[in-house]
Amino acid sequence: MTGKCAVVLLSGGLDSATVLAMAKDQGYSCYVLSFDYGQRSLTELNAARIVAMEADVVEHRVLRLNLEDFGGSALTDHNLSMPESDTDDVQEEGIPLTYVPARNTVFLSLALGWAEVLDASAIFIGVNAVDYSGYPDCRPEFIRAFEAMAALATRQGVEGKPIRIHTPLIDLTKAQIIQAGTALGMDYANTVSCYQADDEGRACGRCDSCRLRAKGFEQAGVPDPTRYQP
């Protein structure tokens, strides 16, 4: 392998698509990893496939993980209803209902396994501590602790070349993320953020994720290419 190489976690949403554009822009050969973990919106996975293809990545793998067996989240537990906001304040108190137990830990661990085999020097993940402050595994201190653990867990770490976890979005607002991606030529029409998107990838416009996204485009001063359900 020539040049530097990274595993990039891609959900198909706006944030991770921006991270992929950033990793490419930094000169990494990108191996993209997505998860089919029983999330409600398979549309997001279809979006991930399109985004990865458009970004001309080296490889895109989708791992099936039946996390829905564990339950405990409105994102995977179909017996819980999705939170909807009637106000402009889309922040929730405490840990939100859409929290998937240990999700970023699981995703980063699997990315770490692939990175170790590929001898990749970096993993990119689109965690963000601004918009989703209720998730414990989106905090910078979690990421640093994961990196320290990974340095002890892997061959690369033992050999003194630990795999780094890159979180280029961690301190950005949604508007700043959209501005950065737009500057890199991202076409956000291919991304899906809605928890309840229909089969054609059209957003509901009502859930927290839709409201955050719409507000982001508005504040960024970038035209919103999101397709909404009629």
Next chain:
Amino acid sequence: MTGKCAVVLLSGGLDSATVLAMAKDQGYSCYVLSFDYGQRSLTELNAARIVAMEADVVEHRVLRLNLEDFGGSALTDHNLSMPESDTDDVQEEGIPLTYVPARNTVFLSLALGWAEVLDASAIFIGVNAVDYSGYPDCRPEFIRAFEAMAALATRQGVEGKPIRIHTPLIDLTKAQIIQAGTALGMDYANTVSCYQADDEGRACGRCDSCRLRAKGFEQAGVPDPTRYQP
């Protein structure tokens, strides 16, 4: 839920079966987690089902994980041949061929997700730093780093009740593990350690894992109930 509750990782091998017996002996209600990750020996998973049933656990879940897609290990890559020893020295130099990339990180992460949903206070894993010293993710410093990361990743950690990782075998020799399990009434005939066991769970007697196990019974002074291929 009344009383204390733990997630126990169970492969169906001798070590993890002993850990399950120890967790039960310590008074934990045990939720047992196994993985079907493309390992050669599905016989080991059948052994896990029998061991879990015999131990009368609260629940046993088997998660399918297609780690074989990542390659890089003789345990999951069918193009690599298994190492066999012709000498009594079954230790290998450096990191062994049977190392599965980030395996314990991935297994512990998924156990963490389930533990968070169950509100379990502990995860038990049968890592051992004596017999398998070539695996970076079997070292005590890795386990402590994982625990520190987990405390930042989960709701329990945020609320000041971090989930603890228990590794009761970490400093024991194979003989000491067998003696401890035998004292707790373990029937090791149900466990499979062989990387190349046949469909009836009979061991090859030649691979490193078989040799370590046989030597363990010999040194423990416990009759070896292992069934070998004819």
